Amino acid sequence: xxIQGVMRPGHFxxxxxxxxxxxRFYREVLGLIETGRDRQGRVYFKAWDERDHHSLILRGAxxxxxxxxxxKVTDTQTLDRLEADLNAYGxxxxxxxxxxxxxxxxxxxxxxxxxxxxxxxxxxSHVGNGISYVNPDPWAPAAEKGIAPIRxxxxxxxxxxxxxxxxxxxxxxxxxxxxxVLLEDGESDLGIWLSCSNKAHDIAFVRHPEPGxxxxxxxxxxxxxxxxxxxxxxxxxxxxxxxxxxxxxATRGTTIxxxxxSGNRFETFSGGYQTYPDIRPITWSSEEAGAAVYYxxxxxxxxxxxxxx
Numbered sequence: 001x002x003i004q005g006v007m008r009p010g011h012f013x014x015x016x017x018x019x020x021x022x023x024r025f026y027r028e029v030l031g032l033i034e035t036g037r038d039r040q041g042r043v044y045f046k047a048w049d050e051r052d053h054h055s056l057i058l059r060g061a062x063x064x065x066x067x068x069x070x071x072k073v074t075d076t077q078t079l080d081r082l083e084a085d086l087n088a089y090g091x092x093x094x095x096x097x098x099x100x101x102x103x104x105x106x107x108x109x110x111x112x113x114x115x116x117x118x119x120x121x122x123x124x125s126h127v128g129n130g131i132s133y134v135n136p137d138p139w140a141p142a143a144e145k146g147i148a149p150i151r152x153x154x155x156x157x158x159x160x161x162x163x164x165x166x167x168x169x170x171x172x173x174x175x176x177x178x179x180x181v182l183l184e185d186g187e188s189d190l191g192i193w194l195s196c197s198n199k200a201h202d203i204a205f206v207r208h209p210e211p212g213x214x215x216x217x218x219x220x221x222x223x224x225x226x227x228x229x230x231x232x233x234x235x236x237x238x239x240x241x242x243x244x245x246x247x248x249x250a251t252r253g254t255t256i257x258x259x260x261x262s263g264n265r266f267e268t269f270s271g272g273y274q275t276y277p278d279i280r281p282i283t284w285s286s287e288e289a290g291a292a293v294y295y296x297x298x299x300x301x302x303x304x305x306x307x308x309x
Contacts, residue, residue: 003074003196003197004074004078004174005073005074005078005082005173005174005196006071006072006073006082006120006173006174006175006196007071007072007073007074007196007197008071008072008196008197008202009055009069009070009071009072009152009153009154009155009202009203010052010055010070010071010072010121010124011054011055011056011057011069011070011101011104011124011152012055012056012057012066012068012069012070012152012155012217013042013057013058013059013066013067013068013069014056014057014058014059014064014065014066014067014214014217014264015059015060015061015063015064015065015066015067015262015264015309016058016059016060016061016064016260016261016262016264017060017061017062017063017064017261017262017263018060018261018262019041019043019058019059019060021261022058022260022261022262023043023058025260025261026045026056026058026260027045027146028145028146028237029146029147029233029234029237029239030146030147030148030149030219030266031048031142031145031146031147031148031149032045032046032047032048032056032146032149033045033046033047033048033142035053035054035102035127036053036054036102036103038101038102040059041059041060042057042058042059043057043058044056044057044102045057045058046127047148047149047150047151047152047219047220048129048130048139048140048142048143048145048148048149048150049129049139049140049143049150049151050129050150050151050152051126051127051128051129052072052124052125052126052127053102053103053104053124053125053126053127054101054102054103054124055151055152056152056217057101063309064262064263064264064309065212065213065214065264065309066116066155066157066212066213066214066217066309067117068109068116068117068118068119069116069117069118069119069155069157069203070107070118070119070120070121071118071119071120071121071173071196071202072120072121072122072124073120073121073122074122075122076105076106076122076123078122079106079108079120079121079122082108082120082172082173083108083120085172086108086110086168086172089168089171089172091110091112091168091172092110092111093108093109093110094108094109094110095107095108095109096108096109096119098123103124103125103127104121104123104124104125105121105122105123105124106121106122106123107119107120107121108120108121112159112164112165112168112169113159113160113161113162113163113164113165113168114157114158114159114160114161114162114164114165114205114211114212115159115160115210115211115212115213116157116159116165116211116212130142146233147219147221147226147229147230147233147234147268149219149220149221149268150219150220150221150222151219151220152217152218152219152220153199153218153219153220153269154199154201154202154203154204154218154269155203155204155214155215155216155217155218156203156204156205156206156214156215156216156218157203157204157205157206157213157214157215158205158206158207158208158210158213158214158215158308159205159207159208159210159211159212159213160207160208160209160210160211162189162191162192162205162206162207163188163189165205166189166192166194166205169194169203170194173196174196175194175195175196175202175203176194176195176196176277177192177193177194177281178193178194178195178200178201178251178275178279178281178282179192179193179200179201179250179251179281179282179283179284179292180192180193180281180282180283180284181250181284181286181289181292181293182283182284182285182286182289183207183286184286186285186286188207189207190206190207190286190289191204191205191206191207191250191289191292191293192204192205193250193251195275198274198275198276199272199274199275200250200251200252200253200272200273200274200275201251201272206305208305208308210308213308213309214264214265214308214309215265215304215308216257216264216265216266216267217264217265217266217267218266218267218268218269219266219267219268219269220269220270221268221269221270222270223270224245224254224270224271226268226270227244227245227254227255227256227268227269227270228245230245230256230268231244231245231256234256234258239258239259240258240259241256241257241258242256242257242258242259242265242303242307243255243256243257243294243301243303243304244256244257246294246295246296246297247295247296248292248293248294248295249284249288249291249292249293249294249295250282250284250292250293251271251272251273252271252272252273253269253270253271253272254269254270254271255267255268255269255270256268262309263309264309265307265308265309
């Protein structure tokens with residue numbers, strides 16, 4: 001698949017209540033690699049198999065949640081074009097200067113109708129993954145620390161106008177609908193899964209009365225066995241699981257949900273299917289919404305719809 005325009009999820013800035021406790025958690029339990037700290041006090045991390053400088057940024061704050069999410073685009077010309085397309089669509093944008101995030105070029109930031117800040121960027125410093133580009137080994141020693149995900153994979157965001165968010169992502173940024181869960185009226189969406197690649201999703205939204213909320217940030221693992229190992233590591237570190245190990249109906253991915261020390265939910269995720277823009281979206285009726293999210297239990301628990309940061 002020739003990926004042009006928006007290539008992939010690139011970074012996620014999260015608010016945490018106790019910065020150093022959160023740094024220890026994401027470094028020792030999740031097994032992410034700390035790559036820097038800036039003058040604002042933010043701490044930067046990458047997963048072991050990511051080549052760019054960072055994918056997760058932690059910021060100490062009085063309230064947990066998400067500050068913004070970023071997507072990497074193919075080049076600066078694409079960044080300029082997408083900004084012009086957003087403006088023509090009626091979306092106000094602002095430029096964030098290069099270097100405001102460590103090792104990151106100029107970014108185009110805008111707010112979507114769910115109340116979240118999204119940004120696009122074309123450049124981030126390459127730091128590698130600890131494996132040579134010539135005659136490489138299959139993994140690096142960092143892959144053995146903690147849960148050790150491969151990469152930041154996606155996030156699930158909650159907000160009121162997911163229809164407006166879908167239009168911006170699909171009509172302007174080149175994403176496409178992969179799956180959706182209907183409300184009881186059989187027409188409106190409760191949740192949508194969108195992709196800019198051939199993954200089952202690169203971002204997802206669920207309808208929620210409060211804007212700008214985070215349900216979870218997700219990190220990719222290589223296999224179902226790695227998901228089970230992640231659950232073991234959480235238990236060893238007295239990290240209470242929210243759900244799983246189990247499977248989603250939507251995306252077919254295997255999963256656990258758990259919470260970091262600030263109450264931000266994270267997911268370790270494996271599997272899912274490959275998809276392409278010409279494949280018809282999968283629809284889940286409201287009666288089967290439980291199976292879409294929790295395929296084995298087939299029931300939405302109260303926490304899925306109400307516990308957000």
